[in-house]
Amino acid sequence: MTLAPQGILPNEPDVPALVRELYSRFPEAHTLEPYELQGTLWFLHYTNELAPEAEITAAMEVARGD
Numbered sequence: 001m002t003l004a005p006q007g008i009l010p011n012e013p014d015v016p017a018l019v020r021e022l023y024s025r026f027p028e029a030h031t032l033e034p035y036e037l038q039g040t041l042w043f044l045h046y047t048n049e050l051a052p053e054a055e056i057t058a059a060m061e062v063a064r065g066d
Contacts (some may be wrong), residue, residue: 016059
């Protein structure tokens with residue numbers, strides 16, 4: 001089982017899509033703070049580098065509203 005999305009990661013990842021993907025695979029991620037989610041996305045190879053925390057915060061709000 002792979003954890004990261006298939007294919008080559010873009011230089012500028014679509015953070016809202018990545019957060020939705022992470023939430024769908026790991027429901028416990030809903031309780032993470034933005035700085036924790038930032039590290040989690042990088043650790044699981046969803047991003048090549050740390051995404052800006054403000055962008056992650058906005059993506060979390062969008063994903064929770066879905």
